[in-house]
Each structure stands twice: as structure tokens, then as C-alpha cells.
Amino acid sequence: MHELNCPNCNTPSQFELKDHFHLCPYCSTTFHIDYATGRKEIFHDHFIVPNQVDAKRIKEIIVEWFKRFHHSPVQAESEFKVTQLTGISIPHWIISVDVHTTWKGYVTRQSANKLDPSPNSRYLLESGTFKRVYRWAVSARRNINEQWGMLRIHHPREEIHADWDGFPLDSTFSRGLLGAISPAEENKIHDRIYDAKEPFDFRFANGTKILSTQIDETEAIRRAQRHIDQYHLKLAQVQCDTLIDIQTDFDMAGIQLVHLPVWTGKYVYKPQGFLTHFTKYEEKNLLIDGFGAGVLQGELVLIKSEKMMINAWVTAAASLILIVLAFVIHPSFILAALFTTGVSILSAYLSKKAAMEKFDAEAKNDIAKGTLKLHAA
Ligand SMILES: [Zn+2]
Structure with missing residues (x-):
């Protein structure tokens, strides 16, 4: 720490070097x-998106989210417990950029030209261009993993796995809103986050912890270009079988530093009744957007239920066979039959969670596609 006087109000304070x-x-x-x-x-180009939610509201959102995945929404409230909740305002460099990509590649012909047996006849050379406009966000923190879920926050709408940490601000934040909202409303929310920013002032933190800015804009621009380059490469690859050339040009419109509010939460799932004895209480993570109050990322409780159901049937069948053998061959088979019956009943009980797993898978899909909608205030 180092004492410095503010160049504006001249008050001395301690700062991290x-x-x-x-x-x-x-x-x-x-x-x-x-x-x-x-x-x-x-x-001067430092802004903050005010945090709009408090811990109470976040808890309500999480309960709504649980209900979405629980086979019994009434039980959800008592079976899921939020164990930790922290509001943080994370600095991001927001790079406004127009991106233009030109690509060239081969597409395999649906049916080969029978008159031309050369390998050439099997492919068509195609080319294309596409333009995108982004407000691309790059974390200004040295360690993005300080908060769970921030490392891979971009879930493209296309069938593409993002292996970069940056993300388009507008379509990422406010994703995962709970509740039925029309696409028009959704777009309004997307625009709103950028428009809602205020010149930086601690009072807009509204209960979130303000994290400091550690990365400069030169690095942020370099990283954003690489993220978009990778993204556009994958977008071009989707359009042809063999990509042979690609060029992506960037037209930078501006860069600003914006503090974005998020909430990280932890929860445990504690099923009630018989299942309580067979569940390992593991803390799972959630990431919620402090502006639009959408669930940005959520770790789901995964239960191997289908396997359990199969197990239940197999062991039940085995029990029947063993009972028959006990009558026909030797009474000692009844002991084995009792054992398999026990396993079968247990498996059946555990498979009651089958619904949960199905919900999990659907939810994961929904989050990835940004179509998860429950209710937003
Ligand atoms: Zn000052």
C-alpha cells in the first residue's frame, strides 16, 4: 500500500501499488x-452499472430458479439452501468494435459429379463475409477466477463452444432472466445495461464490493481482438467443411472502463425424507447478474438417476429369479433374493430423483442457449 493524494480533491488515501x-x-x-x-x-472514461438487487431479492431469484428444476416446486424451497451470497462490482474494459470477416473454404457436394471423376469434383469452393458489432467485455482483473463462472461466461447462440474469457456485453448480461418476456423486451434489457451506466461513483455500488482495475486498455484491446478472431474463425468453420482462408478486420469505435455488478452464490441440495441418507451435501455455485437479475451461470445438482432406475429393474428381475431358484434348488437362494430386493428398492428410491437430472440437463441447455426464462422483477 502507498499513500497518495487524490489529483481531484487532494485528500490522501492508501492505494495498492x-x-x-x-x-x-x-x-x-x-x-x-x-x-x-x-x-x-x-x-474520465470510467463508468459503473448500478447494482439493482439486494441479497433478499437474489435469494428470491435463486428460489425461483430451484423451482424451475425441481419436480415438486413446493418442495424446492425447503430442499435447496443458499449458503453464501456476495455482491461484487467487477471492472471490465468495454471495447466497442465493428468486425468484418471474409472467409473462403470448401463445401462437400451433396452428390459427386459422375462425369468428372477427379477429386476436384467432390468439392465446391465457397466464400462469404459477415459483419458484427460488439461491445466486447474483457475483465480488468488479473485473476478472472476470483469469482466462479466468470472465466467462460460467453455462451454464443450458435453451436460453438467459447474457449475465451471475453464476452459481448449486451447479449450476455441479462441472459437467463426468469419469467416470460418477449424478444422485444429482452432487447430492451440488453440495451438498458449499457445505457444504465453512470460516471463512476462508489455510491452506485449499492452494497457490492468494488474491485480494483489491474489490467490496462492495451492488453484489453489485444485480448478482445484475439477472442473475436477465435469466435469468427469458429463461425466461418461452421459454414464450410474445410476453411482455407479467413481475414477479420476490426474497426474500433471506443473503449471504456465499466464496473459491472454480479452476485455469486453457493447452495446445497438437501432432499427431504428417505433420500436425505443417500445424498452427499456438496456446495454448488451460482452467478447472478446484479443489473437484470438473470442467472448467468449455475452449477446443477447432478444425480445419476436413469442408471438407478435401470439398476432397480435389473435387481428386481434378479430377485424374482433367485426366489424361483430358492423354491426349485435350495432355500439358501432366498438370502441372495433378499439382498437384491433391498438393492432394487434403494435404486427405485434414488431414481425418484430422475426428474431432477432431466431438469438439470434441460437447464444446462437453457443456460447455454440463453433461453432460460423464469421471472424477473
Ligand atoms: Zn478525491
Whole structure:
């Protein structure tokens, strides 16, 4: 820590040397200091999206989310317990960029040209272009894994697995809203997050912890370009069988630093009744957007229920055979029959959770596609 005077209000405060920007706790001024020269520079393009939810509201959202996956919505409230809830405001560099991609590749012909036996006749050379406009977000934290779920937050609408950490702000935040909302309303929410930003001021944190800015804009732009390059490469690959050339051009419109509110939560699933004795209580994670109150990411309780049901049937059948053998061959088979009957009953009980797993799979799909909708305030 290092004591510095704010270049705006001149009040001295303690600052972390390693941070790229310092935030005055008195007047919320953002500034950078060059330690070699001691020169301070105020940074004006710093904004914050106000946190709009409190712990109580987040808990309600989580309960709604549980109900969505529970075969019995009434039970959901008592079987899921939120064990931890933290509101954080994370700095992100938001890069406004127009991206233009041109690609060329081969597409396999549906039916080969019988008159031309050369390998050439099997493929068609195709090319295409596409344009996208993004407000691409790159975390300004050195360690993105400080919060669960922030490392792979981009879930493209296309069948593409994102293996980069950046994300388009508008379509990512407010994804996973609970409740039936029309596409028009959804777009309004998407636009709203960017429009809702205010010049940075600690008072907009509204109960979330403000994290400091550690990464500079040069690195953020470099990373955003690489993320979009990778994304567009995969988009082009979807359109042909063998991609042979691709060029992606970037037209940067601007860059801003924006603090975005998220809530991280932990929960445990404790089924009631008989199942209580067979469930391992494992904490699972949730990530909720503090602006639109949507569930951005959620770890689901996975239960191997289908297997259990099969097990129940197999062991039940075995029991029957053993009972027959006990009558026909030797009474000692009855002991084995009792054992398999026990296993069968247990499996059947556990498979009652079958519905849960199905819900899990559907939910995962919904989250990935951004179509999970429950109810939003
Ligand atoms: Zn100040």
C-alpha cells in the first residue's frame, strides 16, 4: 500500500501499488500514476452499472430458479439452501468494435459429379463475409477466477463452444432472466445495461464490493481482438467443411472502463425424507447478474438417476429369479433374493430423483442457449 493524494480533491488515501487505476474513496475520481515521474492523470472514461438487487431479492431469484428444476416446486424451497451470497462490482474494459470477416473454404457436394471423376469434383469452393458489432467485455482483473463462472461466461447462440474469457456485453448480461418476456423486451434489457451506466461513483455500488482495475486498455484491446478472431474463425468453420482462408478486420469505435455488478452464490441440495441418507451435501455455485437479475451461470445438482432406475429393474428381475431358484434348488437362494430386493428398492428410491437430472440437463441447455426464462422483477 502507498499513500497518495487524490489529483481531484487532494485528500490522501492508501492505494495498492500494483493497480492500474486508483479510485479516490472520497470523490470517486479514477486516476493513473506513473511512478517513474510521479505524474498523476485523471481517467474520465470510467463508468459503473448500478447494482439493482439486494441479497433478499437474489435469494428470491435463486428460489425461483430451484423451482424451475425441481419436480415438486413446493418442495424446492425447503430442499435447496443458499449458503453464501456476495455482491461484487467487477471492472471490465468495454471495447466497442465493428468486425468484418471474409472467409473462403470448401463445401462437400451433396452428390459427386459422375462425369468428372477427379477429386476436384467432390468439392465446391465457397466464400462469404459477415459483419458484427460488439461491445466486447474483457475483465480488468488479473485473476478472472476470483469469482466462479466468470472465466467462460460467453455462451454464443450458435453451436460453438467459447474457449475465451471475453464476452459481448449486451447479449450476455441479462441472459437467463426468469419469467416470460418477449424478444422485444429482452432487447430492451440488453440495451438498458449499457445505457444504465453512470460516471463512476462508489455510491452506485449499492452494497457490492468494488474491485480494483489491474489490467490496462492495451492488453484489453489485444485480448478482445484475439477472442473475436477465435469466435469468427469458429463461425466461418461452421459454414464450410474445410476453411482455407479467413481475414477479420476490426474497426474500433471506443473503449471504456465499466464496473459491472454480479452476485455469486453457493447452495446445497438437501432432499427431504428417505433420500436425505443417500445424498452427499456438496456446495454448488451460482452467478447472478446484479443489473437484470438473470442467472448467468449455475452449477446443477447432478444425480445419476436413469442408471438407478435401470439398476432397480435389473435387481428386481434378479430377485424374482433367485426366489424361483430358492423354491426349485435350495432355500439358501432366498438370502441372495433378499439382498437384491433391498438393492432394487434403494435404486427405485434414488431414481425418484430422475426428474431432477432431466431438469438439470434441460437447464444446462437453457443456460447455454440463453433461453432460460423464469421471472424477473
Ligand atoms: Zn478525491
